[in-house]
Amino acid sequence: MAPTDYELVIIGGGPAGLTAGIYAARAKMDVIMYEKAALGGQVIVSDWIENYPGFPDGISGYDLGEKMLAQAKNLGLPIEIEDVTGIEVDGEKKIVHLGNNRSVTTKAIIIATGASPKKLNVGESNFMGKGVSFCATCDGPFFRDKTVVAVGGGDTAVQESLFLTRFVKKLYLVHRRDELRATKILQERASKNDKIEFVWDSVVSGMDGFFSVENVRVKNLKTGEERSIKAEGCFIWIGINPNTSFLGRTLNLDDGGFIYTNGNMETSVPGVFAAGDVRTTPLKQIVTAVGDAAIAVMSAEHYIENL
Ligand SMILES: Cc1cc2nc3c(=O)[nH]c(=O)nc-3n(C[C@H](O)[C@H](O)[C@H](O)COP(=O)(O)OP(=O)(O)OC[C@H]3O[C@@H](n4cnc5c(N)ncnc54)[C@H](O)[C@@H]3O)c2cc1C
Numbered sequence: 461m462a463p464t465d466y467e468l469v470i471i472g473g474g475p476a477g478l479t480a481g482i483y484a485a486r487a488k489m490d491v492i493m494y495e496k497a498a499l500g501g502q503v504i505v506s507d508w509i510e511n512y513p514g515f516p517d518g519i520s521g522y523d524l525g526e527k528m529l530a531q532a533k534n535l536g537l538p539i540e541i542e543d544v545t546g547i548e549v550d551g552e553k554k555i556v557h558l559g560n561n562r563s564v565t566t567k568a569i570i571i572a573t574g575a576s577p578k579k580l581n582v583g584e585s586n587f588m589g590k591g592v593s594f595c596a597t598c599d600g601p602f603f604r605d606k607t608v609v610a611v612g613g614g615d616t617a618v619q620e621s622l623f624l625t626r627f628v629k630k631l632y633l634v635h636r637r638d639e640l641r642a643t644k645i646l647q648e649r650a651s652k653n654d655k656i657e658f659v660w661d662s663v664v665s666g667m668d669g670f671f672s673v674e675n676v677r678v679k680n681l682k683t684g685e686e687r688s689i690k691a692e693g694c695f696i697w698i699g700i701n702p703n704t705s706f707l708g709r710t711l712n713l714d715d716g717g718f719i720y721t722n723g724n725m726e727t728s729v730p731g732v733f734a735a736g737d738v739r740t741t742p743l744k745q746i747v748t749a750v751g752d753a754a755i756a757v758m759s760a761e762h763y764i765e766n767l
Contacts, residue, residue, distance in 0.1 A: 606628055
């Protein structure tokens with residue numbers, strides 16, 4: 461085949477992308493990684509990671525992201541801060557379009573663009589940075605001695621709410637069911653925490669305020685009753701959406717927009733692989749993202765060898 465700029469392009473610099481970079485750099489592949497925002501991905505906004513092996517006392521998400529990045533850099537992974545705006549497949553050659561009207565060619569691509577927090581769509585866009593947040597680590601200290609509402613019932617919602625209680629006076633945890641989905645250990649910690657009051661069977665239906673959030677409206681799904689909670693902040697952890705809009709129709713996606721892969725992380729297009737939160741997978745965690753990435757690099761190497 462005609463020469464390409466790279467053997468492998470990795471898109472996204474979260475745990476999956478950095479792990480792919482570590483494996484590819486160690487294998488001396490001609491590789492580059494593009495990250496559009498902050499290296500480390502979602503991990504760097506996670507307060508505390510207790511379920512990633514190797515850190516018996518846990519580790520802050522920021523530190524874990526920094527360590528992964530340092531490891532990738534030490535192994536010589538070239539990294540550029542660039543928004544990937546599209547990919548094109550021209551037979552065996554793949555073209556990766558970048559935000560500055562530049563494009564590069566490559567033999568294989570690993571998509572590790574992860575996911576972004578889901579929105580409630582109840583008017584929170586008017587209050588972004590004015591009381592609405594998706595990141596306790598980033599914004600928690602701004603809510604010292606204040607009352608906040610948090611939304612969600614999974615591990616992330618509970619873990620991050622617990623972190624927020626270091627700062628806030630009171631936290632209402634609004635969840636659409638009458639019990640949490642989070643793991644038992646987190647449930648126990650939350651129910652023992654005096655600052656947390658659960659608002660069961662409820663959703664946030666709106667928020668009001670002049671310059672910033674002053675009231676969060678909460679609707680009980682069983683009774684239909686709506687009430688206003690006086691709160692200066694609203695933290696939203698109701699799940700994630702995949703970062704796949706830049707792909708257009710190039711690959712097969714599931715109904716939620718996540719990329720279908722097989723166990724070898726192969727997508728519907730030969731030579732294009734996906735790893736981590738961006739793909740259809742039952743568990744979206746750091747440990748699964750890094751495992752996916754190692755497999756994706758192995759598959760990319762096999763693909764390139766057989767061209
Ligand atoms: C608050 C919070 C707490 C969490 N706590 C835990 C925990 O305790 N334990 C655990 O295992 N997991 C936890 N997670 C989940 C974990 O962070 C994710 O599963 C993991 O980060 C997924 O890694 P990833 O590399 O697939 O995706 P991401 O971390 O989402 O990284 C994707 C990267 O791709 C970049 N990107 C996206 N689109 C483009 C593009 N077009 N061009 C270039 N770059 C692009 C993004 O900017 C991002 O940096 C938590 C998540 C959050 C939000």
